[in-house]
Amino acid sequence: MSKPIYVTQPVLPELKDFIPYLEQIWENKILTNGGPLHQQLEQELCKYLCVDYISLFNNGTIALITALQALNLEEGEVITTPYTFVATAHSIVWNKFTPVFVDIDPITSNIDVQQVGQAITEKTVAILPVHCYGIPCDVEGLQVLATKHKLKLIYDAAHAFGVEYNGQSLLNYGDLSTISFHATKVFNTFEGGAVVCHSLEMKQRIDQLKNFGIVDETSVNDISLNGKLSEIHAALGLLQLKTMNQTLQNRGKVDDYYRELLANIEGIRCIERLKVEKDNYAYFPIVVSEPYPLSRNELFEKFKQHDVFARKYFYPLMNELSVYKSYKSDTPNAKLLSEQVLCLPMYPDLTDNDIQKIVQIIKSETAL
Incomplete structure (x- = not known):
């Protein structure tokens, strides 16, 4: 019988190269909560992706849910594409917003900017496009709409790790971008994800939200989820970057x-x-x-x-x-x-x- 050919296959390093990272984790006895490998991976990803701030997550879905929460949006509608994975729409509804699905450009498979413009109403609070298959959306056209109507623009960039467009990382467009590091993605940490933002203040807010909204030992300022990435996942990410x-x-x-x-x-x-x-x-x-x-x-x-x-x-x-x-x-x-x-x-x-x-x-x- 022939060997099956699957739609994807995860990229994995040599096991012998992973062992030293595990030994470091065992020596540190730090498994999560922003340990040294987690911090190192954030720094390395910022350099590799040419972005200013990145917050690691345990998966791309929690990253997307948290990104929407971080923007302090009022109740209302979020315009998005129906041509996407369920995580995109779920993140909108999870945050108690109403998804408004608009059509795509059949050539690029990305959201149609003209259709987005026609769907904007007084209830619209944000636009959530997807860089489908890693192909850039019309980021210029979408930004024009977001600026004109004072809307937040969040990109589901689950597919877009490493893509550079118009001289910069595609992840630098919009107010926030989220990435997935799932096993099937171009860059994987077994499971994982991240939010890319543009200010230290926003990164600090996102980092608090991914840790139950905890500010310090006695203060919790938000009701939010646990999105922390473990040290073992971070270790794999550091190793993956070497051959990216x-x-x-x-x-x-x-x-x-x-x-x-x-x-x-x-x-x-x-x-x-x-x-x-x-x-x-x-x-x-x-x-x-x-x-x-x-x-x-x-x-x-x-x-x-x-x-x-x-x-x-x-x-x-x-x-x-x-x-x-x-x-x-x-x-x-x-x-x-x-x-x-x-x-x-x-x-x-x-x-x-x-x-x-x-x-x-x-x-x-x-x-x-």
């Missing part, structure tokens, strides 16, 4: 080879990545449409017959889930893309032979 540039280079090679082999197959479109100074090649989504002989779902099932496990990402849309159907939305572009998109396997160790096998499965239908 090579990881991104290898991902870029996989992306290039896919595009070369998939060129000129009718009905198969690779979602284009914007020209950026530094890309992370977080995913490899294709769009399956006529005249390709199979539907997206049929191709998905055919892959499984050959032990290739792609992913319908994002499907279903947030506004088609039962828990979100009652919220306002009209998103035909997002609906069509969710029914046609398929993320092919993408990770830095994916071999040329694996890529050839995947593309041959696609091409085999066109030869019938």
